[in-house]
Amino acid sequence: MAVCIAVVAKENYPLYIRSVPSENELKFHYTVHTSLDVVEEKVSAVGKVLVDQRELYLGLLYPTEDYKVYGYVTNSKVKFVIVVESSNTSLRDNEIRSMFRKLHNSFTDVMCNPFYNPGDLIQSKAFDSVVSSMMVQAC
Amino acid sequence: MSIPDYMQCAEDHQTVLVVVQPVGIVPEEEFFRIYKRIASINQVSIRDSQRLLYIRYRHHYPPENNEWGDFQTHRKVVGLIAVTTCNSAKEWPQTSERFHGQKEVFGPTLYDSRLLVFGLQGEIAEQARTDVAFYSSYDKCEDVEKRVEDFVESIFIVLESKRLDRATDKSGDKIPLLCVPFEKKDFVGLDTDSRHYKKRCQGRMRKHVGDLCLQAGMLQDALVHYHMAVELLRSVNDFLWLGAALEGLCSASVIYHYPGGTAGKSGGRKPSVSQAADAGKRHRPGALTTNGISADTSSEIGRAKNCLSPEDIIEKYKEAISYYGKYKNAGVIELEACVKAVRVLAIQKRAMEASEFLQNAVYINLGQLSEEEKIQRYSILSELYDLIGFHRKSAFFKRVAAMQCVAPTIAEPGWRACYKLLLETLPGYSLSLDPKDFCKGTHRGWAAVQMRLLHELVYASRRMGNPGLSVRHLSFLLQTMLDFLSDQEKKEVTQSLENYTSKCPGGMEVIALPDGLKLPPVPFTKLPIVKSVKLLNLPVSLRPRKLKGLLGQNMATKSPFIYSPIIIHNRGEERCKKIDFQWVQGDVCEVQLMVYNPMPFELRVENMGLLTSGVEFESLPAALSLPAESGLYPVTLVGVPRTAGNITVNGYHTSVFGVMSDCMLDGLPGVKTSGCVVEVVPALPRLQLSTSLPRSANSRQPSSGEEPSSSVSVQLFNGESQQLLVTLENIASEPLETLEVTSKMVNTKEKVFGEFLTWDLDGALSQLPLKPGQTVVLTVNIKVKLDFSGQENLFQDLNDDGISVTGLPISSPLRQVLKPRAENKPMGTESGKPEYNQVKMLEAVLHFKYSGGQGQVEGYYRELSLGVHVDVEPSVFFTRVSTLPATSTRQCHLLLDVFNATEHELTVSARNNQDVVLHASECQRMAIQVDKFDLESLPEPDEERLRFASPRQLEEERQQVQGCRINAELGLVWNIISFAARTGEASVEGVLNQLVLEHLQLAPLQWDVVVNGKPCDCNIIAECSVGEMVPLEVRLTNRSKNAVGPFSLNIIPFQDYQNGVHNYELQDAVTFIGSNTFYIDTVKPTEDCNCAGALLFLYAGDFYLNIKFQDDSSCGRDLPLAWFCLPNVHVKAVDSPF
Structure with a gap:
């Protein structure tokens, strides 16, 4: 399962970032932050070729020694980033996809909340619990 | 080889490496000056071959890298330029020695070398040597460039000869095996005759020849050689060299495709697109034809085929890198290949793939790296990421590099470098x-x-x-x-x-x-957060006001309309900037900020003041301490404008945690402000007011907003007067030149009689102008006269005597009217008591308008107001008023039921009358004989009033004036016995009703009866003698506005027996001479009419004459009865003495 899940706004600032508590949180901030380069590159590359049938899932953004970073971008350019451990080989592309889909659904619910201002940090408990279900259970 | 050259790029493969080094002591500055000049010769076109030779200069090159020169010839140092200083001939041998020593370092690979000697003059310098050039000084070395070009050409000759030499090696000859340093021991004892070995030798040599061709500017040949080398080496699985051959192929293709170079900023290469392309095209390397292996190098088709497409370049780079990756010792080669590939990809704008190469480069392990090398490596990674547009990644590595600068393992941390690198990461974040x-x-x-x-x-x-x-x-x-x-x-x-x-x-x-x-x-605009800025008006008493006339002018110029919504809209914007009140020069002005402390602890803000522009402003800074997470907290900043004009409040300055901040309002988000521009009017005097009476707290204020700055309060009994001394002191620096005093009643539900406040200003005005610091005293008289008689329903019992007030003559005026009321019941019940005892309140505001100084010139004045609050307690009042006719028609009796509403015993006295003592809550009737009033003669209100006031108002006013007159005539005064000093007027004004007034008024028709030449009124007894003719004259004076008459009067004599019996049968006692009836013709206004007759009394005695109207006069009926009030004439007839 994921060790870090982040939602990044269109303007590339974090709306939500959560990582396994045992790890150095700042490290994940850096990981997600630098992954945005790749996201932007991929999005712009996709934009050139196929505008309409865009795939939201961006796939593996980049692997590091310990982690794999996956990206997903919504039509409104909100980015989801999921970091999983490289050692976790059980996760296939399909599982990552479904995680993103779940995340997207939950995010849509957050946006539907009339009391949520787009652009604010996400503080929804429902969203939090969805994220928790996808995170590695710290033991 | 352990030190990677991160600056390498693909086109470096076609350069020859020349090391430029100082020998002996050379000033660094001078050396780099020379080095720069040398380095500017980075491409030389060879005279007779149209080829270009590219030169790469290094001032530092590790000799162990040189050992890889066979692997990739551009790594080989082929030239050495030594720069040295030699001041005397004596030093020359030593210098020369050093130069040779330097040559030894790169000895085996050097094609040629040069020594540039500076400073040496004389014999030695004059000898012509090709490898040494002498210059007298660093400034005089004009032909350095020429020398270098010659040097390059000589290198080229060697290069070309080597190339030809290698290329023409017959396959039959023994081809030496080229190898990299770490391979040498692997080949010991290998069978050198095997096909495999031969192929390996051949392949490596091909690759080497390809390198040489590339360097010599023969791109096409290089491509061919590389292709062949790839084939050969692939067949023998010589991966390291296969990688090198592939890389060579890539480099050559890159050079072909991107003649502008891939190095980006460091591209010292002259932009020679056509030149490079032409060089490849035109060149016919005839020398290669003898090469047995050579294929159709001359065909254009072949070249297109040999050259890799941009996509293939990347593929081949990948392949090459994967081969390099098999060898741990080739880490540097792999790393450099990655860097080169990234540069190519950056040109191709394929950031994703470039990032993959970089990602790979990150993991290449070069063994133990020094800290400096690590920094270099991270920096270059950062640079490369930046190159492909991955700014965040770039910033990340730059930051890592910065951290590396100050790693704990470094003895002397480079904080400066670290700081500099950190600053460079800012854009990335x-x-x-x-x-x-x-x-x-x-x-x-x-x-x-x-x-x-x-x-x-x-x-x-x-x-x-x-x-x-x-x-x-x-x-x-x-x-x-x-x-x-x-x-x-x-x-x-x-x-x-x-x-x-x-x-x-x-x-x-x-x-x-x-x-x-x-x-x-x-600026700390969030410490504290300012939510709103509001410029405060001056306190009411200090506000400058524009004189009415000038103000009107201003308004008039703005718009012809009194009101128009459009104008308000237009002014909307203007207004939001300029505020519609004024500040005064020299007076303390206030600005209120609503601030908020976002910190979880107490915030101390020091030296908080205003930043203004427009006029000279003396800010008086404040220090404040805001509690943790305070809510909105008002802070008032003050200052004094020193000149007049428009002042703009631009912001405020603070000092928080030792940091001074100037916070400009226009830069603050979410600050509510109602405008920041305000007019400062010239200085005005300022009055301070003190009074002789105690000040009262401003209790409740009318919502009108015009609240007085201070107020005094006093308690008075109704009718009492009090003096109020108002002391005004000028406390500003401007002289007071004008002063006006007005008063205004507030809350006048009560009817007030007479003037509440009166004063005499002349005394004060004579002291003007009032210099700063001086005072003036004004005496104000407070006089309260209120009507407390509204509660008479309590006093029914006084009406029980049934005194008629119809005004008909009562024959006996002597009846007792002063009825002692000792048996008076205690007034009212407990609950009823407060009703009449209630205190009434009277309030008025005294306005002092004053001005002076420069402000007056500009038409401004100030207004100071003083509230006067009087609690009026009832003193005495009249519960009932009635009149009785007096004996004289010119007089009447006024009956007043006086009630003492105080709790004290008091005396009431009227003019010329005795005192009446009243106990608390006692009511007594007093009768006052008064002359009737000629109320008609009171001045008429002027035309102006007549026009504007309603008839009702006029009537009221008239009554008031009449009441005032009557009151003055009566002079009713009360005096509380226990407080000797407290006396006051008792006013009847409020209780006078129309009927009473009518009775008190002199009738418009004035009847005078003259008996025996003597005017006769009620109490006057006319004397006459019996038997003599008594002339009787009746005079009518018409004071009414209309003509009256005609009347007829009938004179009836009678005798009063004083027992209620009147004897009218006097035909034999009195006789008329002439008629007993008088006829009066019409009398016009202001005229009079006399009619005369005569009487003859036959007997002595007291007689009365009753003059009656004959009812037959029709017009007389219209006039009120009271007008025909003729006196009873008392005639005493006495026997004439004989």
């Missing part, structure tokens, strides 16, 4: 150090990493020994990241900020860094 970029809306950025970076900047700048920078960065951190700091962090940050500022206070100046970066000041 989308962070600018200008707080203005952050004030718009909420913060949009990756706060966690930005905060980290700022912390690091603070730390680095501190370690650099520049506390000013630390303060600036820390202020910036606090200002921009406040929302993201936890409470604990806020505490820590502010604590360290305070620590720093104790050494170096923060200010508003721009800090310029040596490398040109400017750090703008960081």
